[in-house]
Amino acid sequence: MSTVSSTADDILACARTLIIAGGYNGFSYADIADVVGIRKPSVHHHFASKVDLVRTLVSRYREEAQAGLSALERNVTDPADQLRNYVGYWEACIKDATAPFCVCALLASELPILPEEVALEVRAHFRFLASWLTSVLERGKRQGRLHLASTPRVEAEGFMATVHGAMLSARAYGDPKMFGTITRPLLDRLSTRH
Secondary structure (H helix, E strand, O other), X not given: OOOOOHHHHHHHXXXXXXXXXXXXXXXXXXXXXXXXXXXXXXXHHHOOOHHHHHHHHHHHHHHHHHHHHHHHHHHOOOHHHHHHHHHHHHHHHHHHOOOOOOHHHHHHOOHHHOOHHHHHHHHHHHHHHHHHHHHHHHHHHHOOOEOOOOOHHHHHHHHHHHXXXXXXXXXXXXXXXXXXXXXXXXXXHHEOOO
C-alpha cells in the first residue's frame, strides 16, 4: 500500500465525517475544501473523483476494522468477551460522538445510488464482518461460552443487523444510551452465564 500524504489523510477524515452526517450525496469537494482549508483543485489532485475518494475511504475503513478485530482477537481470547468488546467499542464511539455510525452501514442504506466501485467495497466490509462474527460465534458455541438459537452464520447476520439497527435507533432518538438498551439483551441472550 502506498503512503498517503497528510493532506490526503485530512481529506479522507473530512469525507468520513461528512458521509456520517449526510450520506454519499450529502457533500461535495467544495465542502471538503472549506473544512480542510485547501482549494478544490487540491482535493481533485489527491482524489480525481468522488468515486475514488469514497472507494479509498471505505477500503481504508475496512483495513482499520480488520486490524482492530485482529487486535481484539490477540488481546481477548474469550468469544463472549470479544462480542462484548466489539459492542463496547461502538457504544463508546456513539457516546462520545467520535464515530456515531458505521460508515459502511450508512452507505449500505444507499446502495441503490452508490457507484459500483463503492458498493463493492461496502459489500466486502459486510462479508468480512459477518465472517468474523460467525467465527467468534462458532468458537463460543464450541467452547460452551455462547448459547446460539440458530446456526453461527444466521446468528452472526442477526448480531450485525442488531448492532447496525441500534446505531440507527440511537441516531433517530438522539440518545446514545439507546444503543446499549438494544444491544445488551442480545449479549445477555448469547451469554451462557444467565
